[in-house]
Amino acid sequence: MLEIVNKKFALGIIGGMGPLAGVHFQKLLIEAVNARKDQDHMPVICFTNPQIPDRTASLAVDGGVSYMAEIVRAGRVLEKAGASVLVMPCITAHARFSEIASMVHVPIVSLVAETERFIRSRTGIRNVLVLATDGAIRENIFEDSSSRCGVCLVMPSVADQREVMRSIYAVKKGEREKAITRMRELLRLLYAPGIDAVMLGCTELSLFFDELSDEYKDTLLFIDPMRITAQAIADRFSTMGVGDE
Structure with missing residues (x-):
């Protein structure tokens, strides 16, 4: 698990693979965080991008090039919005995890x-x-x-x-x-x-x-893997100290 050490931590969710994936992952995060009030939850930015090509089809047709490009674009949008860590709730997309990780500027958590x-x-x-x-x-x-x-x-x-x-x-x-x-x-x-x-x-x-x-x-x-990863991120977030800025 990557180390979450930045006190300005914000998780960026690359959603849209399929339509409920990012929303469902955020729900799992909320359930995983040991929170007693609104302010105990982690900062999350979710970009649901329906323009990401079908991963299975892209892998078969162009080796994943087309979906990688759109995921990287979404990742950079999240970076500019303040995300310090990314996650992409799509197992098939992880076929090109290393390549995607090398093209963004913040760490990505691997499901x-x-x-x-x-x-x-x-x-x-x-x-x-x-x-x-x-x-x-x-x-x-x-x-x-x-x-x-x-x-x-x-x-x-x-x-x-x-x-x-x-x-x-x-x-x-x-x-x-x-x-x-x-x-x-x-x-x-x-x-x-x-x-x-x-x-x-x-x-x-x-x-x-x-x-x-x-x-x-x-x-x-x-x-x-969705539930496991949400819990792992929540556990690491809890070690930062709730309410850190």
Whole structure:
């Protein structure tokens, strides 16, 4: 986790990947901060930029060049607005994390790195079912970190992956109930003895964390990079001393 040491700390959220991602991440931040009054919360600047190209499509067509350019533009807007740290709530975008980080002038928190720290801190996680976009799976976004953690990733079949993508894009279209119904059906098909956890490897799927966790409590751990990263940032913010200026 990067060190948050600047007393003029303000988090910049690069939103718009999809439409609820930045807003949902900010909600998770609010819930994660141990605040007793308005002034205890962290300064946050959220730029929801709907012009960021689809990450999976961009990776397939131009190697991610087009989405990187728009994310960097959004990051620089946030920098000028006063952000001292950035976060991009999109797992697929992390396929080009290093390149994006090199083109902005403030640190970026990595959802993938924070998720790896979370897995390392837990015992008994051996086999993880990955629900993510085609782009994230093709780019092996979780492969290196899972290897370092000694975790085996379980991927859906080609047919089941099509259903995962349909669920993700249903959320983008505002069809939440259709998406959660499809995810429940998929989990009934994909869950098998030996699977210890499910990686909600797309920001749209993070929206279903509460329902799915309740349904599978005491049976299956749901790993939500959005929630994990929000908590990690909140924890670091709390070490600065609430109310610092």
